[in-house]
Amino acid sequence: MNPRLQDLPIYEFRRSQVDAVYYNLAQVALNRIGPSQCYPIPKLKNLALIIEKDAWIIIDRSLNEMPVAAWLNFKTIHRQSLHEAVDCHLRLYHAHADLILQQTLEAMQQLLGEKLHEPETDTGANVLPFHHAKITDKT
Numbered sequence: 001m002n003p004r005l006q007d008l009p010i011y012e013f014r015r016s017q018v019d020a021v022y023y024n025l026a027q028v029a030l031n032r033i034g035p036s037q038c039y040p041i042p043k044l045k046n047l048a049l050i051i052e053k054d055a056w057i058i059i060d061r062s063l064n065e066m067p068v069a070a071w072l073n074f075k076t077i078h079r080q081s082l083h084e085a086v087d088c089h090l091r092l093y094h095a096h097a098d099l100i101l102q103q104t105l106e107a108m109q110q111l112l113g114e115k116l117h118e119p120e121t122d123t124g125a126n127v128l129p130f131h132h133a134k135i136t137d138k139t
Contacts (some may be wrong), residue, residue: 016090023086069097101103
């Protein structure tokens with residue numbers, strides 16, 4: 001378990017799912033940008049989202065980075081297709097955390113999409129242009 005979440009009282013625990021679009025985007029960002037990222041959540045004052053391989057954690061920066069909610073234990077072992085939702089556990093640490101979950105996921109999609117399109121997120125790998133070979137019919 002993520003050390004940030006150990007020994008914290010849980011308000012509510014749910015078995016949940018994350019849509020494939022969010023999970024896949026987070027995995028691409030973790031691979032390209034870095035293993036741990038933190039982004040302020042637009043329109044949600046003092047809240048930020050930490051994205052790590054094993055957990056996505058909403059924190060309140062005004063309360064010493066106290067967790068508000070967390071998606072954990074992503075079940076990808078038996079996942080057969082990239083379009084399938086990913087089962088996970090959802091922990092809520094605040095009575096009203098469920099009110100910001102969808103907004104947080106949508107903000108994550110926008111922020112990561114923008115970050116992945118920035119030039120400085122280039123991994124440094126040289127990509128060679130693909131030249132179309134002219135195919136001639138010799139029949």
